[in-house]
Amino acid sequence: MGKIIVTGASGQFGSAAARQLLGKCAAEDLVFLSRTPESLAEFAETGAHVRQADFDNPASLAAATRGGEKMLLISTTRVGTRVEQHRNAVEAAVANGVGHIVYTSVIGGGMAQHPGIEQHDHYATEQLIEKSGAAWTHLRNSLYSNAVATAMAIPALEAGSKPDNAGDGKVAMVSREDCVASAVGVLTQEGHANKAYDITGPERLSIPQALAMISEMAGKPIELIPVDDEGMYQYFDSLGVPRTASDILPDGPIPWASEGMVTFGQSIREGYFDVLSDDVEMITGQKPRTLHSVLEQYKDLWPK
Incomplete structure (x- = not known):
C-alpha cells in the first residue's frame, strides 16, 4: 500500500x-x-x-x-x-x-x-x-451527535429553551x-x-425528540420554540453572529455565519437529511452509536 x-x-x-x-x-x-x-x-x-x-x-x-x-x-x-x-x-x-x-x-x-x-x-x-x-x-x-450533545445541548439547558426551525424533520445523527x-x-x-x-447513525430522530432526550437525561426542562427561518436568523442576530460568510470579521469573536445554521435547519425540515443507511456497519464492521450513548459521553459538560 x-x-x-x-x-x-x-x-x-x-x-x-x-x-x-x-x-x-x-x-x-x-x-x-x-x-x-x-x-x-x-x-x-x-x-x-x-x-x-x-x-x-x-x-x-x-x-x-x-x-x-x-x-x-x-x-x-x-x-x-x-x-x-x-x-x-x-x-x-x-x-x-x-x-x-x-x-x-x-x-x-x-x-x-x-x-x-x-x-x-x-x-x-x-x-x-x-x-x-x-x-x-x-x-x-450526517449531523454529528457530538455537536448535538455540546453546541446544541449546553445553551439549551442554560437558557431552558431553544428556538428551532427544523420542525419535525428527521435526521439520523451520527457520532x-x-x-x-x-x-x-x-x-x-x-x-x-x-x-x-x-x-449515518442507527435511528431517525427530529430535533424536538433529541432535545426531549437531553432534557430527560439532565432532569431540566427545555422549551422548544418553533420559529421560521427569519426568526432563526433574528435569534442568531441577537447573539451577534454574522448572517453570511462575507460578513465574518477576520479574527473576530465568531468565526462562522448563521446562514449555514439556518439553512441546515431548513434542510432538515424539508426532508433532505431524512436518510438512514447501514454504510457505517458495512465499512467498519461495527454498528453505529446511538444518540443516547453520545449524550452520555458528554453529559458531565452540561450545566448542573
Whole structure:
C-alpha cells in the first residue's frame, strides 16, 4: 500500500483519523498535513511524516502531497470560500500522482439542488474531485451527535429553551467517531473507489425528540420554540453572529455565519437529511452509536 495523506491532521477529525491509522499502518506510510506542523509533534515522534500545508498556498501543497497514493481530504471550515481551498489540494495531489481522494462531504452532497449553504460547497467539491482524474470516495456525513450533545445541548439547558426551525424533520445523527472509523476503513480497505456512502447513525430522530432526550437525561426542562427561518436568523442576530460568510470579521469573536445554521435547519425540515443507511456497519464492521450513548459521553459538560 502506498502512502496515505491526511489533511487537517491537527483538527478533531484529522487527529482522530491519524491515531486510528497509526494502529493499522506502518508510520512511515503515513503523511499528516497541517498549517501548524508543530501541533503534530505526537505523530512526528511515531515516525510518521509531518508536513506543513496551507490550502491557500498552492506552492506549499505541491511539496506536502508528494509520494502519496491516497488522500483523506477533510473539508475545511471556511464555508462559502472553501471550494477554492479544496481545489488547490486536489490539483496538487493529482499532479503528484495521488490516485484516490476520500472526501468528508455531507448527506445530500451529490444533489445539484439543495437549500443548504454548506451543502453547496460539498457539492462543488464532490464535482471537482470526480473530474480530477483520481478515483474518489465521498463520505456523506450526517449531523454529528457530538455537536448535538455540546453546541446544541449546553445553551439549551442554560437558557431552558431553544428556538428551532427544523420542525419535525428527521435526521439520523451520527457520532464523529463513527465518521472517522468509516474514513479509516475506506483508506485501508479495497473496493471503495468511485462510491459515495451515507454515514449515518442507527435511528431517525427530529430535533424536538433529541432535545426531549437531553432534557430527560439532565432532569431540566427545555422549551422548544418553533420559529421560521427569519426568526432563526433574528435569534442568531441577537447573539451577534454574522448572517453570511462575507460578513465574518477576520479574527473576530465568531468565526462562522448563521446562514449555514439556518439553512441546515431548513434542510432538515424539508426532508433532505431524512436518510438512514447501514454504510457505517458495512465499512467498519461495527454498528453505529446511538444518540443516547453520545449524550452520555458528554453529559458531565452540561450545566448542573
